[in-house]
Amino acid sequence: MSNLEIDQTAKVHSDARLAPGTKVGAFTLVGPHIEIGEGTRVGNNCTITGRTKIGRDNQIFSSVVIGSHPQDIHYRGEPTRLIIGDNNRFREFVTINIGTEKGGGVTQIGSNCIFMACSHVAHDCLLGDGVILINNALIAGHVVVEDHAVLNGAAAVNQFVTIGKWAYVGGLTRVVQDVPPFTIIEGHPARIRGINVIGLQRGGFADEKIEALKSAHKFIFRSDRIHSRALQELEAKDDLTEEVRYLVEFLRRRAKGRSGRWRETQRIKKDG
Secondary structure, three states: OOOOEEOOOOEEOOOOEEOOOOEEOOOOEEOOOEEEOOOOEEOOOOEEOOEEEEOOOOEEOOOOEEEEOOOOOOOOOOOOEEEEOOOOEEOOOOEEEOOOOOOOOEEEEOOOOEEOOOOEEOOOOEEOOOOEEOOOOEEOOOOEEOOOOEEOOOOEEOOOOEEOOOOEEOOOOEEOOOEOOOEEEEOOOOEEEEEOHHHHHHOOOOHHHHHHHHHHHHHHHOOOOOHHHHHHHHHOOOOOOHHHHHHHHHHHHHHHOEOOEHHHHHHHHHHO
16 A cells, blocks of 8 residues: 555554545544545544445545445345545535445435434435535435535435426425425425526526526426426427426426325336
8 A cells, every 4th residue: 555644543444445545534444445536635533334335536534434235124235335426525523425226326425525423324325416415415225316406404315206407405304305406495395496596697698598597497487387397398499408307307207206205116017
């Protein structure tokens, strides 16, 4: 292990593969089935375990636990995995579990994500790029979080929920149904409040695309049309933007889902 900075109190298994430039802090444990990419920094008192692959230039702060067993009563030590991309930040006391065989065998996290203190990602979750979890945000098993979604403090997501890209989930929100992309959702029970205008502006979306989404939101949620009828009328238009078309497709899937969760239907098919 050349070009590594490993504190003398850390315990790194001889079978772990650490790329050049990796740093490991005091009293940290790195298990045998670990692969860590170049430039990743692991803080003090961390546990990196399971069959876990971590990409380049990640920053893992103190007391983080990555790759631990899923909190699933059916898990019996199967060799499932966790895959993490590049340039993510994991703040203090974040916990991330490996997958389960029944759930596909892998938990996966993209790149350029931020996980603030005490947030949790459960087994078999699939997170895209640029996702942000604010302090104490909790994601149950089998959840999909698409690119650039934000979950604010103490938001809790039910298993098998899908959170669409560029969605914004308010603090303390209990999420039990799929969250449409580009929207703001908050409250208890959770309600769609509007389009995530500020997030989209920061993401570089053109004004006309944002206006198109705002108009579509009003057409679907703020008119006296029946929901399914509104989607049908939108789909019939030839000039829909890519974003509006994706919003409509997402809402179609959610409507077919069990209790508003499309991924629940996929589980039922597999179990059947």
